[in-house]
Amino acid sequence: MGTQPGRSVTSKVLALLDAFSPASPTLTLSELARRAELPLPTAHRRVAELVAWGALERGDDGRYRIGLRLWEVGSLAPRGLGLRELALPIMEDLYEVTHENVQLAVRQNFELVFIERIAGRRAVPVLTRVGGRFALHATGVGLVLLAYAPTEVQEQVLAAPLERYTALTITDPVRLRRRLAEVRRAGYAISDRQVTMDALSIAAPIRDPDGVVAAISLVVAHDRADPVALAPLVQAAGRVLSRALGAYRQPSGRVPLRSRHERQ
């Protein structure tokens, strides 16, 4: 046939969903087709099906957007809402005590994804978005997630060029490696003006029986608070959550490691 034989229908459908981004949450059919690299009629047909099911919605302006139905399904992700559901009360507490930004993130490959954020109106503005991604090497949550990530992941991140956000951002792999060791030793991370020059974050790991699965942090104005004083607070929040996830429970017989067959 015409374009790329070898492309599955499923991959096309997924490409259509992937066309949306925080920067362009609504798209026209033509934009969708272009971004998903599909001929217009093909896009048209798949999109129609997605709309019928509710994965996409069509606005009065004719533009397409992600539908509520997909949001509903997405909210069943254990690492998304499941985690969030558990964490929110504790995040609330942290927020109420400090009135600073509270963030919750997990690692997804070589980046982090923000699962939840409580943004105090009076706190330093942060440029993160729930569902948004960020590099692992700069933020507090990122440092924690990286420090406890599998070695392969760490090596891969350390091998790639580390993006600089401020004059203080650590971009030297050797220094970063040392920082990660410190984080593991201390059990928390402080990221001082690594992303913006006005903010500082204190982060702690969240564990389940298999290891570190998420990180929680407080983002404060860099000149306002004493990070070392706040660390125990954040650590405590992390531990409460870890306990809720069963991290300190007696490992009831090791889960047999299921050898994954490479690919299909």
Added chain:
Amino acid sequence: MGTQPGRSVTSKVLALLDAFSPASPTLTLSELARRAELPLPTAHRRVAELVAWGALERGDDGRYRIGLRLWEVGSLAPRGLGLRELALPIMEDLYEVTHENVQLAVRQNFELVFIERIAGRRAVPVLTRVGGRFALHATGVGLVLLAYAPTEVQEQVLAAPLERYTALTITDPVRLRRRLAEVRRAGYAISDRQVTMDALSIAAPIRDPDGVVAAISLVVAHDRADPVALAPLVQAAGRVLSRALGAYRQPSGRVPLRSRHERQ
């Protein structure tokens, strides 16, 4: 071929996603196949592609769950996180003032979907879940959403049997119709022990330029607070949000209609 000719690949993929539910957020391949009504090999192939993309994830136990990637995409739904993002600070405020449950919901066809919920540790337990659905005729948010829904929707809901949750649940269409009129007149809804005998909720509409798009509510112990006293608080929150959504902005092309029956 074998099963149902006429079933598109896309519909199969969507059926697989739809197999997950709050009650069963993780499934084995066989369960997935059964629920999606697909032969096992077919399910296996589609699922493999979904996992490769990140729409599904496979746990160490071999069970499948909704993947973080799908959660990310879902979080781009304007009626989901978009709305939530805007609402959360105001919900925080409501929570901090009252320490009661705060809920945000939109209507999806003939049900409501909870977009956000702040559950106070000290507040009445509520049985709702973010991403969960509920009937329109009982809760505070439901009454508001129904009161301002298109007539067809109201008729359809009133025509169907209204499920009873407590002895006080309104199940008589005639009474419900009267209640809806009251809600529109008052500009807020009070749902007293309609869902459980210990809770009561006060809800107000949230508008954008096209009408009511969501509802916000406070859920309190039925014997604890004076709902009429709390109503202005909830209404104010609704109005702040409506303003943020551009509800009271000059409709660009349209002549501003100053209705005599100004709705709160």
Added chain:
DNA sequence: AGACGCGTTTTCACTGAATGAAAGCCGGCG
């Protein structure tokens, strides 16, 4: 130990769901 049972993965010959070029449609604009 061997045999059974259950869930998953792979094989393989067949076919209809998907395809896209081209033509038709619609609504806005000069």
Added chain:
DNA sequence: CGCCGGCTTTCATTCAGTGAAAACGCGTCT
């Protein structure tokens, strides 16, 4: 009016998808 850009439909062609059946793994029962 006639053009233009974006959307929708048609239709002959074909490749991605299919599922019965068989192989595979793994835990459990005898």
